[in-house]
Amino acid sequence: MRRRWPKVALLLALACCFCAVAIAQTPPKSSGPFDGCAVEGVGGDPDLNTPKNRSVEPDAVSKITVAQMRKLPKVPRSDGKDRSAWPNSLADRIEAQEKQSVFFIGYVIHAKAEGKESSNCQLTAAKDHDVHVYVGDGPDDDASSSAIVEVTPRWRNTNPTWNAAEIQQLVTSGAQVRITGFLLYDQEHWDMISKGQRSTLWEIHPITNIEVQTKSGWMELSSYVGATGGQGLLVQNSAAAPHLINVRTPAQTQAATRGADQLP
Numbered sequence: 647m648r649r650r651w652p653k654v655a656l657l658l659a660l661a662c663c664f665c666a667v668a669i670a671q672t673p674p675k676s677s678g679p680f681d682g683c684a685v686e687g688v689g690g691d692p693d694l695n696t697p698k699n700r701s702v703e704p705d706a707v708s709k710i711t712v713a714q715m716r717k718l719p720k721v722p723r724s725d726g727k728d729r730s731a732w733p734n735s736l737a738d739r740i741e742a743q744e745k746q747s748v749f750f751i752g753y754v755i756h757a758k759a760e761g762k763e764s765s766n767c768q769l770t771a772a773k774d775h776d777v778h779v780y781v782g783d784g785p786d787d788d789a790s791s792s793a794i795v796e797v798t799p800r801w802r803n804t805n806p807t808w809n810a811a812e813i814q815q816l817v818t819s820g821a822q823v824r825i826t827g828f829l830l831y832d833q834e835h836w837d838m839i840s841k842g843q844r845s846t847l848w849e850i851h852p853i854t855n856i857e858v859q860t861k862s863g864w865m866e867l868s869s870y871v872g873a874t875g876g877q878g879l880l881v882q883n884s885a886a887a888p889h890l891i892n893v894r895t896p897a898q899t900q901a902a903t904r905g906a907d908q909l910p
Contacts, residue, residue: 648691655696656726659694659813663762665809666866667707667749667824667826667864668797668855668866669704669705669706669707669725669747669749669825669826669854669855670705671804671805671854671856671866672701672792672805673701673702673801673854674800674801674803675699675803675804676701676766677685677701677702677703678735680699680726680763680774680799680800680803681771681773681799682734682767682769683766683767683769683770683774684767685699685700686762686765687699687763687765688767689764689768690726690763690764690765690768690834691727691729691730691764691834693729693730693834694729694765694832694833694834694850695764695765697744697828697830697851698765698796698798698830698832698851698852699765699798699800699852700828700852701800701801703737703854704716704747704826704827704828704854705747706747706868707747707748707749707826708746708747708748708749709748709749709750709751710748710749710750711750711752712750712781712782712783712787712792712793712845712846713783714878715829715848716845716848718743718829718845718846718848719736719739719831720745720847721736721740721833723836726833727833727834729833732904735754735798737829737842738745739845743830743831743848744764744830744831746828746829747826747827747828747829747831747853747854748826748827748828748850749824749825749826749855750781750793750795750824750825750826750850751789751822751823751824751859752781752782752783752784752787753781753782753783753784753785753820753821753822753823753894753902754779754780754781754813754814754816754817754823754825755780755781755782755787755788755789755792755817755902755903755906756780756789756814756817756903756906756907756909757777757778757779757780757810757813757814757816757888758778758810758910759772759773759775759776759777760775760776760777762774763775763776765798766798766799766835773799773802773803774799775799775802776795776796776797776798776799777796777797777802777808777810777813777824778793778794778796778909778910779794779795779796779797779813779853780792780793780844780906780909781794781795781823784903785820785894785898785899785902786894786897786898786901786902787804787902787903788901788903788904789842789844789905789906789909790843790845791840791845792844793844793845793846793848793849793850794832794844794849794851795825795827795849795851795853795857796848796849796850796851796852796853797809797813797852797853798851798853799854801852801854802851805856805868806868807837807867807868807871807892808853808867808868810857812867812871813856813867816858817903817906818899819890819893819897820893820896820898820899821858821859821892821893821894821896822858822859822890822891822892822893822894822897823853823856823858823859824844824855824856824857824859824864825838825850825853825856826850826853826854826855826856826857827851827852827854827855827856828850828851828852828854828855829845829848829849829850830848830849830850830851830874831848831849832847832848832849832851833846833847836855838910843909843910848872858870858888858890859890859891859892860888860889860890861888861889861890861891862889864866865888870888899909
């Protein structure tokens with residue numbers, strides 16, 4: 647009789663890989679105001695600012711790609727930036743999607759520390775600003791086919807390695823990443839679509855975990871930075887550094903990041 651245990655073992659291994667997605671690193675200490683800023687922010691659309699400032703951990707996650715994000719429901723530009731003016735049917739579809747938490751596997755194109763904005767009460771200190779991270783499904787995808795995922799001040803406060811400098815090193819190293827968080831439709835950036843600076847208004851925002859693909863498995867960014875002596879991913883040739891796999895080639899990195907330093 648044929649032995650079937652190898653097939654069973656394979657199925658169990660695949661199941662374990664799915665279960666191993668870490669949905670959150672260290673969550674924010676409070677779901678209320680951060681640095682004096684309420685979740686509704688100041689100015690802009692409070693119905694957009696509130697989900698941006700979520701502090702809860704996801705209950706469960708499903709995989710998503712940028713290509714799939716482009717196919718999610720959209721609100722026509724003509725319906726405006728104020729969610730209160732949207733048709734109820736469209737608003738309900740968007741809000742239903744925004745309850746979903748997801749994880750993305752791909753590559754970082756560019757990371758940039760942002761400035762003051764309404765969701766963060768127009769505060770001027772760097773610790774109160776988001777980090778925009780442009781990501782693509784493939785190793786040579788550039789901004790025109792990207793989505794944006796964002797680190798918010800609340801989450802970076804308890805995960806200090808989630809800063810623009812450390813995340814930008816993921817670009818330099820060509821690391822494959824897994825990023826987890828909540829879906830969010832940011833209707834304020836139609837101009838970036840028309841300029842080829844992103845391919846969808848759907849984001850992962852806020853990010854609740856960042857991981858790097860290594861030979862030993864997925865490693866949280868904070869652990870990777872710690873394992874490399876606080877020098878991030880630029881020490882890939884160091885014997886002490888965890889070995890990256892599925893790395894983007896230098897040529898692919900050059901193609902993906904051409905003009906990225908001009909992104910908003």
